[in-house]
Amino acid sequence: MLRRQFTIPRLLHASLLGLMACVWPLTQAKAIVLHDTANPLDNTSAPTGTYQNSGWEWQGKYGAFLGTMIGEQYFITAQHIGVQGTGTFVSTAGFNGIGDVTYTIDSAANGGTGYWNIAGTDLRVFKINETFSSWAPIYTGGSEIGSTLVTFGRGGARGAEVTLGPELHGWLTTGSDGVARWGADQVSNIFTSGVGDLLAAEFNASPGQNEATLSVGDSGGGMFIKVGAQWYLAGVNYAADGLFDTNNTVGDFSEFNAVLFDKGGFYEGSDGTGWTFHSNTPFDKPTQFYASRISASSAEILTIITPVPEPGGLVLIGLSGIALLRRRRQALSSGTVFKLRKNQPAGRGRQHA
Numbered sequence: 001m002l003r004r005q006f007t008i009p010r011l012l013h014a015s016l017l018g019l020m021a022c023v024w025p026l027t028q029a030k031a032i033v034l035h036d037t038a039n040p041l042d043n044t045s046a047p048t049g050t051y052q053n054s055g056w057e058w059q060g061k062y063g064a065f066l067g068t069m070i071g072e073q074y075f076i077t078a079q080h081i082g083v084q085g086t087g088t089f090v091s092t093a094g095f096n097g098i099g100d101v102t103y104t105i106d107s108a109a110n111g112g113t114g115y116w117n118i119a120g121t122d123l124r125v126f127k128i129n130e131t132f133s134s135w136a137p138i139y140t141g142g143s144e145i146g147s148t149l150v151t152f153g154r155g156g157a158r159g160a161e162v163t164l165g166p167e168l169h170g171w172l173t174t175g176s177d178g179v180a181r182w183g184a185d186q187v188s189n190i191f192t193s194g195v196g197d198l199l200a201a202e203f204n205a206s207p208g209q210n211e212a213t214l215s216v217g218d219s220g221g222g223m224f225i226k227v228g229a230q231w232y233l234a235g236v237n238y239a240a241d242g243l244f245d246t247n248n249t250v251g252d253f254s255e256f257n258a259v260l261f262d263k264g265g266f267y268e269g270s271d272g273t274g275w276t277f278h279s280n281t282p283f284d285k286p287t288q289f290y291a292s293r294i295s296a297s298s299a300e301i302l303t304i305i306t307p308v309p310e311p312g313g314l315v316l317i318g319l320s321g322i323a324l325l326r327r328r329r330q331a332l333s334s335g336t337v338f339k340l341r342k343n344q345p346a347g348r349g350r351q352h353a
């Protein structure tokens with residue numbers, strides 16, 4: 001597996017940033033931008049064909065952003081977007097094909113914290129008070145590189161062209177329009193970073209395949225990859241390369257946010273962290289976007305979202321098991337009700353070692 005240490009300095013978008021700003025100087029992800037089209041209405045309904053059932057149905061609106069259903073009562077999103085004030089997670093008619101369903105977030109979850117942060121990452125898991133009817137399987141393997149991906153976000157459509165002479169290099173990004181949109185790409189790299197493993201995808205000038213990247217507003221949305229016939233949640237949108245400039249003059253406010261399929265000929269960085277010039281070559285130097293890698297945290301995520309086994313499903317082992325059984329019998333005799341496995345009378349059918 002190709003795996004690189006990520007060291008290129010980048011600047012954050014100034015408007016968002018809390019904790020992550022300190023450790024990850026990239027432009028925080030905020031809008032699906034498509035190479036093929038500037039039409040903001042494109043890719044705003046459920047994907048079909050190759051990308052059918054690729055995760056759109058498991059997206060929901062969390063405040064101004066998206067999250068992905070990953071358990072009967074759980075969804076996952078990004079930490080750096082902060083706690084959104086609404087306290088709800090909405091499966092819209094656009095996502096579920098039927099009608100808006102508003103779920104309420106369990107503010108008492110995790111001992112009153114209201115969510116679980118996956119340590120060392122930008123991932124955050126919330127619990128709802130109600131139940132989802134279906135949810136995304138999370139990817140637990142290690143073969144993301146090369147996979148086709150679909151990603152979801154609520155950023156704005158692409159803006160004005162960015163050119164060098166007659167050459168088109170990409171587009172400026174616009175403010176988030178809040179509209180959910182999808183796009184596709186391929187996982188090209190995995191980086192280690194101060195916020196855990198990140199899946200990276202290059203924004204290439206590849207027409208006709210819904211080639212996409214992220215911009216302001218896309219954070220928190222799910223990135224899915226297909227394994228066999230099943231799409232799995234493999235990432236949560238985190239950031240994109242930026243800023244860019246035509247000079248390295250500090251303080252002239254000429255830097256800009258953009259999605260570039262060729263950053264050749266531009267400076268990249270920030271006034272604060274410095275600028276790196278990319279020479280303009282005949283071949284494109286694509287920018288990348290990044291998603292927090294689910295598989296690297298899958299064990300911790302599964303621990304949070306998997307219900308604790310009930311006594312009927314336990315295999316008791318050794319002295320501790322006997323003690324547990326004794327407690328259980330006492331509980332039974334004192335009137336506590338245990339849910340048992342089907343066709344299994346109380347006190348029978350367990351294995352002792």
Ligand SMILES: [Ca+2]
Nearest residue numbers: 186202203204
């Ligand atoms: Ca690509």
Ligand SMILES: [Ca+2]
Nearest residue numbers: 249252254255
């Ligand atoms: Ca400048």
Ligand SMILES: [Ca+2]
Nearest residue numbers: 264280281283
């Ligand atoms: Ca070039």
